[in-house]
Amino acid sequence: MTFTNSVRRTGVTLLAAATLTALPLTGAGAGAGAGFGTGTTAVAAEHRHDGSWRGAWATSPQYPTAPFAPNWSQQGFSDHTVRQVVRVTTGGTKARIELSNRYGTKPLRVTGATVARTAEGASVKAGSVRQLSFGKGRSVTIPAGATAYSDGVPFTVAALESVTVTLYLAEETGPATFHTFSSATSYRADGDHRSDRDGAAFKESSDSWYYLSGVEVSGGQAPRRDGVVTFGDSITDGVGSGLNANDRYPDELAERFAAAGKPRGVVNHGIAGNQVTNDWAWAGEKGIERFKKDVLTEPNVRTVIVLEGINDIGGSGLSVPGQPTTPEVTVEQLVEGHRELIRQAHAKGVRIVGATLTPIKGSVYDTPVNEAKRDAVNHWIRTSGAYDAVVDFDRVVADPADPDRMLPAFDSGDHLHPGDAGYRAMAQALDLDAL
Structure with missing residues (x-):
């Protein structure tokens, strides 16, 4: 050719x-290692063996740092809700997220997470919020150096559509695995606002992504x-x-x-x-x-x-x-x-x-x-x-x-x-x- x-x-x-x-x-x-050549990554069995999933959006995890502008990675989170908007490149009828604690210094407790269709800014479209589960539970603890995948949830999304992923982090996280340059706005609120439709509670913003490292889809086409x-x-x-x-x-x-x-x-x-x-x-x-x-x-x-x-x-x-x-x-x-x-x-x-x-x-x-x-x-x-x-x-x-x-x-x-x-x-x- x-x-x-x-x-x-x-x-x-x-x-x-x-x-x-x-x-x-x-x-x-x-398989993947963690943290500058050390540690392990916990990959869900579904991810290893089910060929129906397709990467729709992703970003590479980074060590907590602030070389260019202030961000939230070094201090981490405590009783915060973090809302992040990403655009998927391919569509499907089912979705799940990937969360990375690759550079965390301790286990990361995610109290709850949702996915929804993006409206404007930190707001999401009415009726679109879906609660995510992890091994059938609403919360997940991700060991330091590891990766976790949510269970798939029915969620029809089209190629080039923006989706909003919201994480509630009730416990102190320590320094956060993140991605420095997102060219996108992420939002933070005090307390639990994972299911909010409007964005009124999200008073702070950042141009980085935190913990979220992937959105995958399935269905809608033959694998x-x-x-x-x-x-x-x-x-x-x-x-x-x-x-x-x-x-x-x-x-x-x-x-x-x-x-x-x-x-x-x-x-x-x-x-x-x-x-x-x-x-x-x-x-x-x-x-x-x-x-x-x-x-x-x-x-x-x-x-x-x-x-x-x-x-x-x-x-x-x-x-x-x-x-x-x-x-x-x-x-x-x-x-x-x-x-x-x-x-x-x-x-x-x-x-x-x-x-x-x-x-x-x-x-x-x-x-x-x-x-x-x-x-x-x-x-x-x-x-x-x-x-x-x-x-x-x-x-x-x-x-x-x-x-x-x-x-x-x-x-x-x-x-x-x-x-x-x-x-x-x-x-x-x-x-x-x-x-």
């Missing part, structure tokens, strides 16, 4: 390697293995896109599938600042470790798109206050990190698409050394044949008059992250049939 004519014209279409359709349809693994996971750093995470706008490139990709009449799960496992080769406490475990936890535990995944490495390059030798200096990363080390991601995906029968690293000229990462590394890594991604396919995001968003710089119309303003138009162009560059 090739797209050479389109590539010659624009340089933006997915380039498919000969192995794209040759991988076996074996399931992705369900099939066609899910797409997007894996990477802040550009996959959607930094630079509008708040509550769902304009990250994975969102735009999900919209293309829906518009084509074939919606499917497209879940986002980007973490701002994340690296392939190094842990940063404020930016998640290194990609080669979290890939098996975040990507390969998703149900019915067919393809993963990897866009990661610019922080390995730009972050070499840098430090965040209170954190150790990040080691220098060579091109060879970064390439080996990508090869490790490919090995992990292929071992689980998952197709893996490599994305070239986008321009950095004019950004905080712009140095001759870093640009030379970026060019070398991109050359390897384009020409090595190691990935099953390649999408050339570099050429998609580059300024034709200055290819090392992002096209101004696509630039969020920091010359590193695309804005909404740039993310839309990236999603348009992916071939839906190849995915």
Whole structure:
């Protein structure tokens, strides 16, 4: 399968390697470790063995930290209700949620949880609130380092519909596993407001997600293995896109599938600042470790798109206050990190698409050394044949008059992250049939 004519014209279409359709349809693994290589994850038996569930929304858990702006992760919660709005990418007639205590220091007690259709802000639509259960009980205790799944509840939801998940945390939680950049507003209220229809009690807000790491659906279509996971750093995470706008490139990709009449799960496992080769406490475990936890535990995944490495390059030798200096990363080390991601995906029968690293000229990462590394890594991604396919995001968003710089119309303003138009162009560059 090739797209050479389109590539010659624009340089933006997915380039498919000969192995794209040759991988076996074996399931992705369900086990995962916790906390920077230690601990265990408690995965429900239903999740391991029932192939009917599909990932509709997801985010990657992170260690409690506040490197950029205040959030609620370090202090945690006590007699609080947390209400979070997410948009699902595929629909069904039954739903369940995934909760993560991966970086918790003690067991997490969730007193109760609900799911509902979103109205406006923290309010939900009348008559749509559904109480969630966990092993038939309304509450659940999640051990430190573990993950829990609610029981499935009848809940008809359509692709691209927003749903509201509400958690009541009566007991003191300690520091909270969360996701820093949500590009979405979460809400907090004192006391138990899990079943409230209006949002009047929710006086506080945050632009992060807490404990909620997934929404899965079943029913509405025959089970099939066609899910797409997007894996990477802040550009996959959607930094630079509008708040509550769902304009990250994975969102735009999900919209293309829906518009084509074939919606499917497209879940986002980007973490701002994340690296392939190094842990940063404020930016998640290194990609080669979290890939098996975040990507390969998703149900019915067919393809993963990897866009990661610019922080390995730009972050070499840098430090965040209170954190150790990040080691220098060579091109060879970064390439080996990508090869490790490919090995992990292929071992689980998952197709893996490599994305070239986008321009950095004019950004905080712009140095001759870093640009030379970026060019070398991109050359390897384009020409090595190691990935099953390649999408050339570099050429998609580059300024034709200055290819090392992002096209101004696509630039969020920091010359590193695309804005909404740039993310839309990236999603348009992916071939839906190849995915």
